[in-house]
Structure formats: C-alpha cells, structure tokens
Amino acid sequence: MQSNVFAVFEVNGTSCALRTDEVAEFLPLPRLSRPPSLPRMIAGFLNLAGTAIPVIDMDALLGSSRDALAEPGPYAHLILTRPAAGQKTVALLVKRVSEVISSKEAPQPVSDDKTLNGCVSGIIEIGSRSVHILASERLLLEAERQELAALTAAAQVRLGEWHVTH
Incomplete structure (x- = not known):
C-alpha cells in the first residue's frame, strides 16, 4: 500500500494538511510587500528571485476574525505550493508547519x-x-483566482520598476 505524506498545520484552531506533492517548499516568513487596499486574505507579496508570489493568509481565508495586518508569530511559515495545471504558484501563510507525517491509511x-x-x-x-486535507487548487474561487492574478501582475510590474542594474 502506498504511503501518503502530509504537511500538518493549524488554521483557526483546526488541524489541516496539504499533501506534500502539492508543496514545493517550506519557507521562514520573510518581509512581504503589502500595497494598500489588498483584500485581508492576502498577506502581501513575496519577492522570490524577482518573481512576485502572492501570499495567502490561511487564517483570514478560512474565516478568522483577527486583524489581517497583525504581525504573524515568530514561528510562522510560508508553504510555497506546487501549482496545478493552469494555475500559478502561491504561498500560504500559516502559524507554523507543526509536522510532516506519513500514513498508510488513505484519507476518508x-x-x-x-x-x-x-x-x-x-x-x-x-x-x-482529525486532520482536514486541503486541496490547494480549490482554496480560492475562480473569481478570487482572477482577482489575485490581476493583483499579482500589478505587483510584478512594481517589482520590475525597482530592478536596479549595477
């Protein structure tokens, strides 16, 4: 029987996980660019080697009432997703990835x-x-994905304007 491997984290007090084949990388929380008037679910943009990557605040996305501009804790992580076909990479802001587990049991x-x-x-x-297995490609509605793509394009343009040559 094939083993399932999951990255486990908490969202609003609920144990959640992503399959590790949906995860490209775990990153410590760097400084994010946060232009004014972003939806509260977007924590900002990560400059990853010159590419603007949108960062989704999982607590805000899945219903927390906390202030979206509050500083994340010292152990916060970004989970850089491996995008599904036709989708773009996003980073998910979580309080921390608590563990990576392997299970021979298939999720219900x-x-x-x-x-x-x-x-x-x-x-x-x-x-x-009970750990809820999230499907990264279905975290956002289609209209949200389209709006996020437009915001990311604008962030990429802004990032390109700051490109400094020596």
Whole structure:
C-alpha cells in the first residue's frame, strides 16, 4: 500500500494538511510587500528571485476574525505550493508547519458539496485528532483566482520598476 505524506498545520484552531506533492517548499516568513487596499486574505507579496508570489493568509481565508495586518508569530511559515495545471504558484501563510507525517491509511473522502469550492478533499485521523486535507487548487474561487492574478501582475510590474542594474 502506498504511503501518503502530509504537511500538518493549524488554521483557526483546526488541524489541516496539504499533501506534500502539492508543496514545493517550506519557507521562514520573510518581509512581504503589502500595497494598500489588498483584500485581508492576502498577506502581501513575496519577492522570490524577482518573481512576485502572492501570499495567502490561511487564517483570514478560512474565516478568522483577527486583524489581517497583525504581525504573524515568530514561528510562522510560508508553504510555497506546487501549482496545478493552469494555475500559478502561491504561498500560504500559516502559524507554523507543526509536522510532516506519513500514513498508510488513505484519507476518508469529503464530498465536494460539504465545503466551499470542495477545498477539503479528505479527513485523516492522526492519534486522537482529525486532520482536514486541503486541496490547494480549490482554496480560492475562480473569481478570487482572477482577482489575485490581476493583483499579482500589478505587483510584478512594481517589482520590475525597482530592478536596479549595477
């Protein structure tokens, strides 16, 4: 039986995870560019080797009422996603990635109509807790993806204007 590997983190007090094949990299939280009037779900933009990568605040996206401009904790991580076909890379801001686990058990599937946009693909039991397996390609609605693409294009233009040659 094939092993499933998951990166586990908390979102609003709920254990969540991504399949590691959806994760390109875990990053410590760097300084982010945050132009005015961004939606509260966007923590800002990461300059990754000259490319503007949007950073989604998972607590804000999945319903936290906390101030979106509050400083993340000292152990916050970015999870750089490996994009699905036709999608762009995004980084997910989480309080911290608590563990990477392997399980021979397949997650119990969750019907697409049980969560917004089918963003929870399954649930797996780890010890005494239930962990919600998120589908990174379904975290945003199509209209949100389009708006994020426009904001990212603007951030990329701004980043390009600051390119300094020696």
